[in-house]
Amino acid sequence: MTVIAAREPVPEFILLTGSLGSGKTTLLCDYLSLPESADTGVIVNEAGEINVDGAIVSSGRRDLPMTLLGNGCVCCSLGDDLHAAIDELLAVRRISGAGGFLRIILETSGLAMPGPILRSLMRYDRAEYRLRIVSTLDVLDPMTDDAMFPVRSAQLTAARSIVVTKLDRAQADQIGATELVAKRFNPAATRIAVVDRQARARAAFAPTQGEAPATPSQFQAIAATDHSRLGVFLAEWPAAVPWADLRDWLEDLAGFCGDRLLRVKGLVSVVGVSQSVLIDGVGTTFAEPRRMGPDSSGRRGLVIIARDVDLAELTAFSADYSADVRPAVKNSSKRAA
Template structure:
């Protein structure tokens, strides 16, 4: 079943290919996108990045950041910014048609890892104007081979991300004990989607045309009228995806002492790793503040930090976004303040936290 049955109009511009890149927190979407953008096949590609949390970071970690970057940082595309996505896509077309931006030949939307993709796809499939100007080419879902099975067990969003995909990209296979069981589960969820390695050619991942053939009845119902239900409203905290998931944004204008930062990471990871859905940030260490440290972590795993040769933007503030499940963000903030020597936490409490990481309110 094809979703683009409208006959072509010779007076209308050729539709612009559009790819939705999704996958749960920490699966490796930004790394894959960087790989894609280095390929000449993706020249003149416009990227839309959606992030979860008060401080946007993903756009700084995508290597090609220029005027053709749109950052939607108000929340998940699946809820509070779905309308903003439509407005952004329409505005980009107006600017392109009027010559106010460099013409782009393709659009990639990287969703937040917490996004339910159904409302996004509904907008792209059924919006009367967008469906004429954009061609939804593929939904690519990135799956972490190390944490993928546990993520599917715990998060309905991850299941939907897999079920709606045209192609599945399996990452971190070198760190996984084995992938046979995970591959079988992914195939059961979406038998029509091939499972590709991260090294697959760009065109093999992005080519084609999105459709419902081979997808289950659940996918058809998700993309129906129910996907249009609004979940935003006055007073909604855009950093809350459900009652148990929250984001905390840790910052420091002054460079951070390396021992303090390493102790903070080790304490948070060892004491509460299972509750850390994602950690990502740029940190200025006191012994080398001109070259920021890129920090990535998922649950108990904190990847080997990468040192950038220079800051990607004029703001040299350390910024660390931590997405938590069933852990009070104020605890993480107080812990960060304690290791930086800030007066927000009483000295006895700081000592207690340092010596007993399990003694946490609400932890």
């Protein structure tokens, strides 16, 4: 993997996730009713054989560029299907002469884990795009049982934005409690809790200008998570690390944690690179590392969010590395004073 400079802004690919029945399709339909959605392509996927969501979405706009993944949950049936769906959207758009999309939205099944989808998208090389994850959170049912916790935690911790839905049916205390749930899972995410449905949809899918450099306050925010099954850790290196060693450590971390690894993000000093390098991973999938500008001063280290992993496990894992490669790992689950 080669360290590259940040690219110019390109059209967005928005991954819309959220638990079953949390209002993803309603949010998407609300957005598609707005004039600013005109240059939007949609891919809809469901776990069942009958693509009900696709029918609902397409019924609102007959001119909507949309394709369906009707062969099961997208995270379980990737192959070339997702790539073919994107190709189909782009081909239809090209033939229509309407110009390029400003965004493509993939609405996933409520059972979908973000990591495998991102892994597939990273292999798609026929168009450039910026990737963003939006997750819905039902104000009437914000908690989850043990069976669905792995999926829900993966969706929420991966999200750039968490959209609280069904607000018109909720009391003020329910809204506050749901925002607290969102904050506990992912304090770094933007929380959107707007009662007006069109305003909520507009905020959820509004264009972004790319990600701002990491700052020390982001570490403190991420470290505020206090869910009993989520561990938040900070890995820090005493000096600049050779890129090959850092890459091996990250790959081994992904292999060690498997699907328990939810998020890895932070700045690291790399030997031979004058700027700090941004490492950003969702699950076991990592984006291309990016050199950050000279103003990216502050604390260096990687925030690791994992499910059902404790400090002793990570410490033992890192102990196998030499002293110049091994980071100091500490538990950061409580907010810094």
